[in-house]
């Protein structure tokens with residue numbers, strides 16, 4: 112028998128719907144990336160820019176309040 116406290120979802124976004132933006136170093140476009148909060152509050156990974164196809168190193172940080180920040184840097 113398990114008892115779980117249900118969080119009141121009065122806040123805003125569901126965790127799985129988080130998105131953040133970064134500016135591509137190569138083409139200067141603003142890129143929107145989905146953020147997987149279940150992967151941790153800090154993530155580094157490489158993703159090709161969907162506009163110019165250059166690989167970008169992305170540094171993702173997730174705040175305590177659920178906001179996500181992404182910084183992109185040219186590989």
Ligand SMILES: [Zn+2]
Nearest residue numbers: 135138160163
């Ligand atoms: Zn680009």
